[in-house]
Amino acid sequence: MGMSVTISVATEQDAEQIFRLQYLCFQSEAALYGNYRIDPLIQSLDSVREEVAADCVFVARLGEEVVGSVRGRVTEDGAASIGKLCVHPRLQGHGIGARLLRAAEAALVEERGAKRFRLQAGHRSEGNLRLYRRVGYETVGTSQGDDGVPMIVLEKPAGVYATTA
Numbered sequence: 001m002g003m004s005v006t007i008s009v010a011t012e013q014d015a016e017q018i019f020r021l022q023y024l025c026f027q028s029e030a031a032l033y034g035n036y037r038i039d040p041l042i043q044s045l046d047s048v049r050e051e052v053a054a055d056c057v058f059v060a061r062l063g064e065e066v067v068g069s070v071r072g073r074v075t076e077d078g079a080a081s082i083g084k085l086c087v088h089p090r091l092q093g094h095g096i097g098a099r100l101l102r103a104a105e106a107a108l109v110e111e112r113g114a115k116r117f118r119l120q121a122g123h124r125s126e127g128n129l130r131l132y133r134r135v136g137y138e139t140v141g142t143s144q145g146d147d148g149v150p151m152i153v154l155e156k157p158a159g160v161y162a163t164t165a
């Protein structure tokens with residue numbers, strides 16, 4: 001591909017770039033649902049900072065620029081919840097989203113003992129659902145967030161897919 005995008009653990013210094021990037025990336029989802037109050041758009045910078053400190057957060061970098069991000073945390077039932085996967089619109093469709101997802105899955109297993117992965121996608125977000133199914137996720141149910149957007153819940157067991165970053 002010739003693109004030198006690297007994936008690494010996010011540091012405190014990345015929080016502001018992640019905050020701005022997610023605001024940009026999730027505009028398309030907001031437009032799709034006609035809802036500009038979805039979580040990635042209303043999350044505060046302080047809350048992003050807290051997640052970077054506590055959760056498994058990865059960034060994709062092109063030089064100094066953060067061009068992608070994902071977060072994950074292990075929940076009470078042992079499943080890791082993965083979310084806010086985003087890639088800068090100008091760099092989408094080159095596999096960076098899939099690489100971020102793989103990095104988060106591997107770290108969640110190796111560092112936090114995750115047994116399963118869980119994520120959610122808006123019910124009309126065909127591209128996102130396609131990406132998740134391609135890497136092994138299956139629909140396990142539906143949910144509705146505070147913002148009212150119906151979501152599809154997908155899961156996969158931590159297994160062969162997650163052993164390499």
Ligand SMILES: CC(C)(COP(=O)(O)OP(=O)(O)OC[C@H]1O[C@@H](n2cnc3c(N)ncnc32)[C@H](O)[C@@H]1OP(=O)(O)O)[C@@H](O)C(=O)NCCC(=O)NCCS
Binds near residue numbers: 029
């Ligand atoms: C969802 C998102 C993170 C995906 O990131 P991405 O980097 O584009 O993801 P990938 O490149 O791994 O996969 C996307 C597509 O590119 C294709 N692709 C991957 N590598 C490729 C390559 N080297 N050459 C050409 N196409 C490629 C994939 O097959 C996939 O195609 P599909 O949509 O037909 O299934 C990105 O679209 C985004 O930020 N969206 C807005 C925020 C959002 O909705 N986040 C998810 C919330 S659930």
